[in-house]
Amino acid sequence: MNVAGVAGSAGVLYLYARTFFDRAAALRAVAYFVLAGNVLGLLMDPWLVDGPAYFISILSFYLVRCDRLGWATVTLCFGAATHESLLIVLATLLFVHLATSSWRFEPRLIPFVGLPLLVYALIHNTSLVYGSTLTYEFWKSEYRDAILEARRHLDGDLVKATFLAFATSFGGVWILAALAIRGAPRFVAQARSCCRLSPWGSSRPPTGTAY
Amino acid sequence: MLPALAVGFLTASDWDRILTVAFPIVIVLACRVRLYWPFLVAFLVVQAVLSGLAIDRLTGYYREDLSHPNTSLTLALLVVALILVLLGALTAYVRAETDCLLDIERTGVTTTGRVSHRRVAAKTRRSLTNRAVGRFRCGQRHTPPADSAPRWTGNRRGVVVAVLYGPLPQHRQGGELPRSR
Numbered sequence: 249m250n251v252a253g254v255a256g257s258a259g260v261l262y263l264y265a266r267t268f269f270d271r272a273a274a275l276r277a278v279a280y281f282v283l284a285g286n287v288l289g290l291l292m293d294p295w296l297v298d299g300p301a302y303f304i305s306i307l308s309f310y311l312v313r314c315d316r317l318g319w320a321t322v323t324l325c326f327g328a329a330t331h332e333s334l335l336i337v338l339a340t341l342l343f344v345h346l347a348t349s350s351w352r353f354e355p356r357l358i359p360f361v362g363l364p365l366l367v368y369a370l371i372h373n374t375s376l377v378y379g380s381t382l383t384y385e386f387w388k389s390e391y392r393d394a395i396l397e398a399r400r401h402l403d404g405d406l407v408k409a410t411f412l413a414f415a416t417s418f419g420g421v422w423i424l425a426a427l428a429i430r431g432a433p434r435f436v437a438q439a440r441s442c443c444r445l446s447p448w449g450s451s452r453p454p455t456g457t458a459y
Numbered sequence: 460m461l462p463a464l465a466v467g468f469l470t471a472s473d474w475d476r477i478l479t480v481a482f483p484i485v486i487v488l489a490c491r492v493r494l495y496w497p498f499l500v501a502f503l504v505v506q507a508v509l510s511g512l513a514i515d516r517l518t519g520y521y522r523e524d525l526s527h528p529n530t531s532l533t534l535a536l537l538v539v540a541l542i543l544v545l546l547g548a549l550t551a552y553v554r555a556e557t558d559c560l561l562d563i564e565r566t567g568v569t570t571t572g573r574v575s576h577r578r579v580a581a582k583t584r585r586s587l588t589n590r591a592v593g594r595f596r597c598g599q600r601h602t603p604p605a606d607s608a609p610r611w612t613g614n615r616r617g618v619v620v621a622v623l624y625g626p627l628p629q630h631r632q633g634g635e636l637p638r639s640r
Binding site for chain 2: 261264265268269272273276277279280281283284285286287288289293296301302306309333336340387391392394398399403409410412413414415416417419420421424425428429432
């Protein structure tokens, strides 16, 4: 399931990148994804990779990019039930959608935010979804100290741990991303038309009239 | 997304997995940078080695040994990088052929490149004929002759298309052109 999730993520990532850029750039995106350390971790231990969480995350981005907030709500509800980090995705998508829509509020944003949060609250406070509730409290200082101590023990110190975390996640791709922030395309602009890919398959659609 | 990820550092011990959550943003931003081939090869090799070392570190957690070389895994990463380079080279070749054909269409000069990729040629032929039909129809100044080939002697692009790819289909030669939407 992890392998299938990662493979599906690569496919959706290609489609997602194609809504912004041409085919070569989309293939570069897939290449960077495959070369990410955590994805390559599949060679060693499938449990290192959260394939379904990757898949739901990129699918949510793609659906919001295509202005399909209803379907994105469904995927994010599944995501909230799969992995807590999907709440970070939810917050990011909400922010980027509002920011690129000139902070215009839409009623459909209410279920988009509320339903995944409801799923998350049900999981953490009731036994309806998984049959039990979480036993640890991640906001407690003891838990936080234990995390930092674990990183110090494994990597030597926190600076080294941070560097290795960046290297393992994407490595040099972080540098490229920092270089490319300036002039990056807007997220929601021309969203409805961008998802209808041209059969020409490049960033230059045919200019001739259909016959 | 980065502030949320920083908060995630305090709630989970696997920081690399926390950072990987950002891949829909980081990777799509990174692919905006168009790497020319020497740099792309170097980047992929370095990236593969970096990922190999990172995985080597992760492996050390399992073996309780943080200093083993893990050579076979690094070699596997380099093979993956090589395959990606070849794939990217093929993509760049197809794109170069397309650009070449579009240059021919735009300038009318046929000696600036060679036409060897059948699939690209077919796709480009469709595009060029679409363009020629569209431009001609938009102009509406010339009446296509009914019995001469190439038909669009007053249209330089039409001549180029006809010379390169043969006569156009019958329904697009002469007479009434179908109206667009």
